[in-house]
Amino acid sequence: MGEAKPDEDIQKVKGKESKVKSMKKSINVCLALAGLVLASVGLTGQGQGQGQAPAQTPAAAGQGTGRQGGGGRGTPFQLPVAPFPNNMGQGGNGAIKVLFVSKGHDFDRDGLMTFFDQLGRDITWTHVEQPAAQVFYDQKNAAGFDVLAFYDAPGRAPRTVDGKTVFDDATPEAKVAFAQMLMAGKGLVFLHHSIAAWTHTWPEYQEVVGGACDWSNEIDYRKQHYPRSGAFGHTKQHVTIVEPASPIVAGLGDGYDIVDEAYACPYADDKTIHPLLRTDFVPQDPARNLGPKGKYSNLVGWYKSAENSPVVWIEHGHDTSAWANPAFQTLVVNSIRWAASPDAMAWAKKNPTKIFKNVKPLKPVKTSN
Amino acid sequence: MQNTLLKRLSIAAVGAGFLAAAASASLSGQAPRGGGAGGGVAAQGPAAPGAPAARGGGGGRGMPQGGRGPIKVLLITKGHPFERQQYWEMWDALGDDLTWTHIEHPAADIMMSPQYAKDYDVLAFYDLGGPGSPTVPRGGGPAPVIPEGSVITSNNRFYPPPSPELKKNFEALLKQGKGLVFLHHASAAWAHTWPEYSEVIGGACDWYAPTKVRGIDDPNMGYFGMTPQHITYVDKTHPITQGLGDGFDVVDEAYACHWFPDTFHMLATTDFKPADPTKNLNPKVQYSNATAWVKSAENSPVFYTEVGHGSTAWATPGYRALVRNAVKWAASKEALEWAKANPTKIFKASTN
Numbered sequence: 001m002g003e004a005k006p007d008e009d010i011q012k013v014k015g016k017e018s019k020v021k022s023m024k025k026s027i028n029v030c031l032a033l034a035g036l037v038l039a040s041v042g043l044t045g046q047g048q049g050q051g052q053a054p055a056q057t058p059a060a061a062g063q064g065t066g067r068q069g070g071g072g073r074g075t076p077f078q079l080p081v082a083p084f085p086n087n088m089g090q091g092g093n094g095a096i097k098v099l100f101v102s103k104g105h106d107f108d109r110d111g112l113m114t115f116f117d118q119l120g121r122d123i124t125w126t127h128v129e130q131p132a133a134q135v136f137y138d139q140k141n142a143a144g145f146d147v148l149a150f151y152d153a154p155g156r157a158p159r160t161v162d163g164k165t166v167f168d169d170a171t172p173e174a175k176v177a178f179a180q181m182l183m184a185g186k187g188l189v190f191l192h193h194s195i196a197a198w199t200h201t202w203p204e205y206q207e208v209v210g211g212a213c214d215w216s217n218e219i220d221y222r223k224q225h226y227p228r229s230g231a232f233g234h235t236k237q238h239v240t241i242v243e244p245a246s247p248i249v250a251g252l253g254d255g256y257d258i259v260d261e262a263y264a265c266p267y268a269d270d271k272t273i274h275p276l277l278r279t280d281f282v283p284q285d286p287a288r289n290l291g292p293k294g295k296y297s298n299l300v301g302w303y304k305s306a307e308n309s310p311v312v313w314i315e316h317g318h319d320t321s322a323w324a325n326p327a328f329q330t331l332v333v334n335s336i337r338w339a340a341s342p343d344a345m346a347w348a349k350k351n352p353t354k355i356f357k358n359v360k361p362l363k364p365v366k367t368s369n
Numbered sequence: 370m371q372n373t374l375l376k377r378l379s380i381a382a383v384g385a386g387f388l389a390a391a392a393s394a395s396l397s398g399q400a401p402r403g404g405g406a407g408g409g410v411a412a413q414g415p416a417a418p419g420a421p422a423a424r425g426g427g428g429g430r431g432m433p434q435g436g437r438g439p440i441k442v443l444l445i446t447k448g449h450p451f452e453r454q455q456y457w458e459m460w461d462a463l464g465d466d467l468t469w470t471h472i473e474h475p476a477a478d479i480m481m482s483p484q485y486a487k488d489y490d491v492l493a494f495y496d497l498g499g500p501g502s503p504t505v506p507r508g509g510g511p512a513p514v515i516p517e518g519s520v521i522t523s524n525n526r527f528y529p530p531p532s533p534e535l536k537k538n539f540e541a542l543l544k545q546g547k548g549l550v551f552l553h554h555a556s557a558a559w560a561h562t563w564p565e566y567s568e569v570i571g572g573a574c575d576w577y578a579p580t581k582v583r584g585i586d587d588p589n590m591g592y593f594g595m596t597p598q599h600i601t602y603v604d605k606t607h608p609i610t611q612g613l614g615d616g617f618d619v620v621d622e623a624y625a626c627h628w629f630p631d632t633f634h635m636l637a638t639t640d641f642k643p644a645d646p647t648k649n650l651n652p653k654v655q656y657s658n659a660t661a662w663v664k665s666a667e668n669s670p671v672f673y674t675e676v677g678h679g680s681t682a683w684a685t686p687g688y689r690a691l692v693r694n695a696v697k698w699a700a701s702k703e704a705l706e707w708a709k710a711n712p713t714k715i716f717k718a719s720t721n
Contacts, residue, residue, distance in 0.1 A: 090450040091473070099476060106434045110454035129435065129470045131488065132443065132480060141479050 092120025096340045099136055099145040103129035105153035105193045108319055115323040119333050130154040134174035139181035143368045146340040147187040150194035155201055156214055169201035179356035182307035184364035185349060187339025192317035207355045208306040209313055210273045213265035221266045230264030230289035234321060235281050237262060239300060242275040248303060248312060248334045249276055256327035261318035264289035269297040272353060277301030305353045310344035436464025440700045443480055443489040447473035448497030449554045455680035463693050474498055482538030483545050490700035491548040498558035501526040501577055520561040522578035528561040540716050543667035546709060548699030553677035556626060568715045569666040570673050572628035582627040591625035591649035598623055599640045600660055600676065609694040610636055617687025622678035625649035628657040637661035665713045670704035
């Protein structure tokens with residue numbers, strides 16, 4: 001909502017203009033406040049009409065889950081007075097350069113962008129959407145960025161071609177370039193529905209992230225077929241820290257509560273990932289989303305390597321309910337700091353995960369900011 | 370004066386009501402969204418009636434974020450903040466005609482090239498490339514790193530230059546021919562550091578520092594927030610203005626900037642006039658009330674409109690219609706052919 005001209009410049013305006021400006025500014029402040037009030041009313045309203053007792057315990061959450069969401073239904077979610085107190089202005093001005101990738105799954109755009117703004121002391125973020133984002137799979141084009149943060153989910157809209165169902169894929173050049181960028185080493189942070197990106201067309205990408213989801217279509221993952229994944233909106237969960245020594249969970253103690261969409265998807269709950277976070281949410285009927293052979297994993301966060309690159313994935317992040325949660329804010333900023341760090345890069349190089357079999361590495365391009 | 374203020378206030382109040390309604394509608398629209406195929410009782414119907422996809426949710430209902438129309442638009446921003454949510458909503462509302470992809474500087478620099486712009490019919494600019502910053506930060510803090518080649522103005526602001534690659538690639542793109550749509554503060558991009566870029570647009574602005582434009586020193590260009598204006602179409606037969614009537618009323622920021630009327634074909638004027646243009650422009654420069662125009666830049670068709678600062682303008686149907694038509698024109702074969710038949714040479718000493 002902010003007035004577009006920085007304060008320092010407003011002072012330069014003379015006479016009438018400046019009156020209009022400041023009036024406009026105060027109107028905007030009013031609008032912002034009105035927006036906040038409405039937001040909290042609107043979100044509180046979500047709890048109504050579900051006929052559930054308030055303050056359900058997490059253990060009982062499984063009972064009521066279904067399409068209309070999880071156990072958080074009866075608990076009105078309250079926005080804090082100032083959800084994003086450290087807002088540094090659009091784009092931030094921190095030292096870590098982040099390329100923020102989206103498109104392919106709708107979301108509250110300004111809400112998440114405002115969330116990134118409030119990490120602005122640590123990061124400077126630049127938004128790019130698919131399909132343009134594939135240009136930055138190329139390490140030379142991504143050289144200005146320390147970390148790629150993904151909130152995209154391309155390739156999920158099925159089309160029928162010659163009677164067969166097909167999904168959009170990344171371009172062949174982008175796929176090769178992405179593999180080469182990972183071989184050279186780049187920090188990657190995947191949030192929430194980004195685990196569904198390219199899931200129907202690019203099995204190696206599933207291995208980069210460490211799992212696969214699609215809530216609208218059946219999927220194949222590691223040569224096994226799965227039903228449509230589960231998504232349980234506004235689920236109240238308690239999350240336990242699995243590896244407290246990791247810098248990614250620094251400051252979170254032994255766990256936290258969060259109300260957010262929970263997933264039931266096939267995850268690589270094995271040696272290819274390092275578990276960080278586990279939720280107490282359990283879907284009522286896991287077989288419905290994971291098939292008779294599939295096993296529900298309560299992992300909601302891990303780190304891993306992909307080729308020579310450090311990777312973090314956090315399941316949380318559907319909407320403001322998660323974004324305004326201090327634990328989520330801590331997780332994201334820690335993940336970005338870690339993925340950008342020489343330590344993480346050295347760790348990934350020492351513990352690489354070979355994923356792309358038929359791609360030759362290129363000489364690494366140094367990050368240039 | 371008081372009357373005008375009241376008018377402005379009541380317009381703002383109407384705007385507030387509109388926004389409030391929109392916010393509440395879109396947030397409650399999120400409520401029924403539980404996600405995908407979660408196993409469980411009482412499966413909700415797939416389509417919650419009336420739930421807009423604009424905030425949250427997504428997938429399958431109504432206009433997807435980014436639109437689904439045939440014209441591929443690369444929307445470039447950064448360098449000047451704006452009301453993001455309302456801006457995205459305006460572009461989504463044009464989504465039957467276009468599919469838009471957002472990108473910010475500095476990533477956008479890379480796309481302004483024949484190689485990467487090839488997947489887009491139109492580049493739409495709502496950016497402010499190469500924005501200035503104070504050389505000494507207000508409120509203390511470490512001194513900024515001033516890039517080599519920056520222009521430092523007499524009031525101690527520095528303006529970083531475009532990279533040599535950007536200059537070279539953008540020139541090549543213009544010569545090849547690409548539809549370009551510049552909106553509002555995009556006319557301030559690179560105003561101190563890349564004079565050819567101002568020639569591409571057909572004018573230059575900077576409201577924060579004395580600016581040398583076409584070799585003339587302008588003292589400090591003007592911006593006049595939330596100004597009620599009537600926009601009049603002076604060419605009603607152009608493909609962009611055809612069918613749009615005589616013009617439209619809008620409450621939006623108006624500029625007193627240094628336009629180059631000798632370079633463009635005027636489509637629309639504003640009835641706004643700054644009280645004292647000499648405060649903003651060098652006496653040698655006449656204030657121009659041109660507020661929308663088309664021109665060529667090398668072999669590329671270019672559209673610019675000054676209108677479009679904030680959500681009040683973006684919600685104005687007349688403004689949306691103008692932007693929609695501008696994009697359609699810039700994407701058209703006719704516009705490309707027109708630009709090729711009427712090219713404007715801009716780059717004298719080619720960098721290519």
